[in-house]
Amino acid sequence: MRRGDPGDGPHPQGDPRRERARQDRQPGAEGREVAVSRRSENLLLTTLVLLTTLTAVASSLGAPLVPSVAADFDVRLTTAQWSLTAALLAGAVSTPVVGRFASGRLRRPTILAGLATVTLGMVLATAAVPLGSFGLLVAARAMQGVGLALLPLAIAVARDEMTGERLARAVALLSVTTVAGAGLGYPLTALVAEVGGLAAAYLFGAALTAASWLMAWRFVPQAPTLEGARVDWSGAVGLSAAMLAALLAVSQGEVWGWTSPRTLALGVAGLVGLVAWVAWTLRRPHPLVDLRLAVRPGIAAPNLVAPIAGLGMYSLLTLVVVLVRADGPGFGLGMSVLVAGTVLVPYALMSVLGNQLARVVAARVGPAVLLPTGCLMFLGATLALAVWHDHLWQALAVMALGGAGSGFTFSSLAVLMVPHVPAAETGSAMAFNQVLRYLGFTVGSALSVALMAAYGGGGAGFRAALLTIASVWVVAGVGAVLLDRRVPV
Incomplete structure (x- = not known):
């Protein structure tokens, strides 16, 4: 049975949070029942966080490995970039369809089927390396990208099973797990690739997603409604x-x-x-997507920022990896794939810390400042990398600032949207926002390398590409401020 949503009207039996707190203070059966309920919620939240984080780790087996893919399969760097772009494109394409199953009886089977698809994709990618088949690798990476479509379903599960402040914390945490998972996954997969090669990295991803499937099978409940989803x-x-x-x-x-x-x-x-x-x-x-809902006050600003933030974020991550791996005359740090993955650790850690800081700022100042602040941080990180990129510590500092911006931006998108979305449309609305974000990811991963080449490559091309990308953050920040001033209807 669904426990409630933030923003619901008064309950005939009182505020459920106060009632739950009152029961917690009472000894006996009621208190024990509430304690069991809290433990179940904690197990469920742990499962959802691991599900979204591990699938993000698996789907992020791209950026640090792109140069290795180019070398192992003897393809151009722009062609090898499809080992990342294919996963992001598949995530963008599958998300709106998967999101439609968020409130129906197919939600749990869809989650399990999605995780199984990612696991099979990992196995096929492992086989593609010794076979030398780049086409099979790209197809396998596309299968892995389906995991990125599961976040809206995870948020829909949380909304059905939690309420009040616990729901707000869960939504914010789940919203940032895909970003943090990518950042933490880079050094892990890079280390495995450094020791055992590309095949070992993909085999490692298969183990992670198989573990996610087992936890989801054990702890993710059925949807509270049996109504079939219309796609x-x-x-x-x-x-x-x-x-x-x-x-x-x-x-x-x-x-x-x-x-x-x-x-x-x-x-x-x-x-x-x-x-x-x-x-x-x-x-x-x-x-497939309710576009009229997508432009309502309270929802329009997150939907505007999502694709720009995705483009800017993946451009930043992709270009910092290019910087660390490059070893040309006058440009690049010439370091290993392991270092390229490790340089993104500050980004992942600061994404989580930025999420916590964003909650504090929202409580004290108000939520209207979250998206503009995140855009400003990303703008600063992009400009800083364009100007200072001669030493590893500079790349690390830039990633830390970008991670803080990510925590403010990506954790805020769903938190700002959920109170304005009807419960039955949660999965679809979150899915559309995810589609916009993944489109930004996909364009950013492809466009950043193409821009650098179009500007002549090397240090000059690197700097010009970043300056071009920095301009989109100005548009996102100004747009978020202007749209947020509209009066809800």
């Missing part, structure tokens, strides 16, 4: 095709030429496809 499969196919065309143009433009017919045709097809998908969605009685 607009035509809209899902149209959205997938449009995104694939647009992202192919962005990621391969440097290889094919930015003015080549193939690049221009795919770019135009992607944009036209997205416009057609929006028109189709607005006419559907049960759309």
Whole structure:
């Protein structure tokens, strides 16, 4: 039975939080029942955090390993980038469909099936390395990206099973786990790859996701409603095709030429496809994504910041790895894949600390400052890396600042949205925000390398790419302030 949501009206039997506190003070059966309930909630939250964190670790088996993929499979760096981009694209494509199952009887089976798909993808990637099949590796990485679609389901589970301050803490923590998991996963997978090679890194990921499946099977409950989910499969196919065309143009433009017919045709097809998908969605009685809900006050600002934050974040992470691994004349630190992964540890740690600090700031100042503050921190980190990138300590300091910005930004998105979203639409609304974020991730991972090459490569190209990317944070910060001033209806 669903326990309640933040923002619900008064309960006929009083505030459930006060009632629970009163029961905690009473000895006997009622107090023991509440203690058991609290332990169950703690086990559930631990499971959801591990689920989202470990799938993020598994899906992040990309950025530090891209140079190694290029060397092992004898492909260009821009081509090897697809070992990261494929996972992010698959996450973006599968998230809206998976999000539609968040409130129906298929939620638990979808979580288990998603984790099984990621695990199989890890096994196939392990096999692709000795076979030397880059195509199989990209397909396996796409399967692994399905794990990124599980976050909206985890948030929907938390909303059904928790209430009050515990729910707010759970949503904030779950929102930042994908970011922190990626940052912590980089050094772990880089260490495994350094010792045992690419195949060992993917095998390590398979073990993590298999453990996540076991915990989810044991502790994730069924959804409280048996109503079946309605999915607009035509809209899902149209959205997938449009995104694939647009992202192919962005990621391969440097290889094919930015003015080549193939690049221009795919770019135009992607944009036209997205416009057609929006028109189709607005006419559907049960759309894949409720776009009218997505632009309401309280929801519009997080939805604006999500893609820009995703683009800026992955551009920053990708380019710092390029800096650490590069060993060219006058540019690069020339360090190992292990160091490239370790340089992201401050980012992951500060993401978690930034999440905690954001909660304190929101309580004392108000939530309106969270997104602009996060954008400002990211802007500072991007500009700092553009100017100072001659020593490892500079990269570490930049990652710490970016991590703090990540904690403010990504943990705030869901927290700001949930009070304005109907309970039945939680999964779908969170899924759309995730789609925007993953589109930003995908564009950022591909565009950052392409921008650097377009600007001539080396130190000059590195600096120019970062300065270009820094400009988007100004747009995100200003947009978050302006949209937040609208009066809710």
